[in-house]
Amino acid sequence: MSATLITNIGELTTNVGVDGDPGAALHDAAVLIDDGRIAWVGPSSDPSMWRVAPLSSANQGRTRHVDGLEVVDADGGAVIPGFVDSHSHIVFGGDRAGEFEARMAGEKYAAGGIRSTVAATRDASDDKLRTRLRGFVDEMRAQGTTTVEIKSGYGLDVATEARLVRLAAEVTPEVTFLGAHVVPAEYAGRGDEYVDLVVGEMLDACAPHAKWIDVFCEAGAFTAAQSRRVLEAGIARGLQARVHASQLGPGEGVRLAIELGAASVDHGTYLTDEDVAALAASDTVLTVLPGVEFSTRHPYPDARRLIDAGVTVAIACDTNPGSSFTSSMPFCIALAVREMGMTTAEAVRAATAGGAAALRRDDIGVIAPGKRADLVLLDAPTAVHLAYRPGVPLVKQVWKDGVAVR
Known part of the structure; x- marks a missing residue:
């Protein structure tokens, strides 16, 4: 070279x-x-x-x-x-433009919309998913993103989740197994049984292709007890932890993530003072996802509060078809400066070195x-x-x- x-x-x-x-x-x-x-x-x-x-x-x-x-x-x-985009969901099928349009007309965002993407993803071939995935990576690269983390989570059955992590591993080493995204329709009312599947056969199939384990610890998704089972099972298999938490309301996910040594807690829209203090005393990064608040009309997290408290903050796009269908880190930086109280220097740092910290990488950012x-x-x-x-x-x-x- x-x-x-x-x-x-x-x-x-x-x-x-x-x-x-x-x-x-x-x-x-x-x-x-x-x-x-x-x-x-x-x-x-x-x-x-x-x-x-x-x-x-x-x-x-x-x-x-x-x-x-x-x-x-x-x-x-x-x-x-x-840019180091430490949170994305770019292996999926289908489209949810209608859902976005409904939200803009006043419908409230809820976690359950993921299930429509699950159906489309299960129906998509590997070639179709691969072509779309590589298109998103190219789109990100054109906007300055040189490292991207990619989650599964739109299969929610053993075969499809294994396909998603395998495809993601073709384009990045930062692959996250997110079988615990939501409870799929066929397990409605049987969340604990679905967690049994996630920590058993599904984890067995996905762990060889993944670096990270993640869970959506939120009302409408998984309880703190269920989330603990998922994270501890992944850690036991050699995966590192990250957590979706406090997106739709305050909860126990932040403290669980810190207790288990998670690299990052992502979203953090609704944080208590105790959450902020605990994050500041830990090495867990809080990853804000401005595109989500833009798309869902939830309040933007107060990044100024976090930074002033000593929390390490990252910015990521959360590219996904439901709540944040943007792949533009510059756009998310602009939102963080305009809506979250960050200076441009802080936002650029969060989108580069902050993202690297969220991936526990010291060679990038x-x-x-x-x-x-x-x-x-x-x-x-x-x-x-x-x-x-x-x-x-x-x-x-x-x-x-x-x-x-x-």
């Missing part, structure tokens, strides 16, 4: 910081990539990194090769780490020597434009493991 030098960067967000300030950015910066990793970060004018002569004005805005080194002129654009070269060049002078210009396609170029993928 050849080396790449990105120079003339107007603003470089490293998530490492400057002079003790983790949010500080570098200006007039350069990044050297070698063999898929960050090899050097510093000022464009630093003579220690120049393996080629500085670009002349005639070459600005161009990519050129000099002595085996690809030189990319960022032309004053901002560079940030690739930052731009520093030795880390994976997952980078995004913006067609804008600062990352503030991600919130300042919502809906505008500002992602100009994307590198994944040092390879330009856009």
Whole structure:
């Protein structure tokens, strides 16, 4: 793999910081990539990194090769780490546009709508699911997402759940078994029996393809006792825990997640003061999902409250057909800034380093020597434009493991 030098960067967000300030950015910066990793970060004018002569004005805005080194002129654009989307559900069949339309007309969102997607997913072939999945990954990549977590949860039977985790594993190492998404129609009124299936035959079929175990601990889905059974069974099989909790109302899911050492609690729309204090005292990340509140009209979580309390916050899209059918991390950043009390720097950090923390990864989400070269060049002078210009396609170029993928 050849080396790449990105120079003339107007603003470089490293998530490492400057002079003790983790949010500080570098200006007039350069990044050297070698063999898929960050090899050097510093000022464009630093003579220690120049393996080629500085670009002349005639070459600005161009990519050129000099002595085996690809030189990319960022032309004053901002560079940030690739987005780490730590919560998605992008292996599914069907569509729920009608449900969205009904919500916009005033119908209340409830967890049970998942069952319509389950029926469509069970009917879809592997090829159809695979094609759609890869389309979503490409869509995310074009918007700057370089790492994505993918959950199952739209099969809810042994054969289909196994198909979903197997397909997800084709495109990401961050695969989550979410057999405990809701109780399927054929087990209505028999939630405990369905949990028996999840922690037994279904887990046996899915664990070899997954890294994570998840459960929807919520009224209308699974009780705290049922959720504990699911999580403890997955942990016993070597999977790591994550939890959907407090999306529709306060509950016991946050404290259960912390007790069991879950990497993240996702949603957190309705948190008590005790929940916030417990999260701040733990290493469990709270992942906010702004697209959900946009789509369901539930109140947005107060991220300012969380950050000020010392909670590590991540932002993810929760791409799914029912409650958040967006794959745009820039859109979610704009919502977090507008509706959740975050600064743009905090939101970008939550969408990069925060997502990495939610996946317990220390090789992504930052731009520093030795880390994976997952980078995004913006067609804008600062990352503030991600919130300042919502809906505008500002992602100009994307590198994944040092390879330009856009």
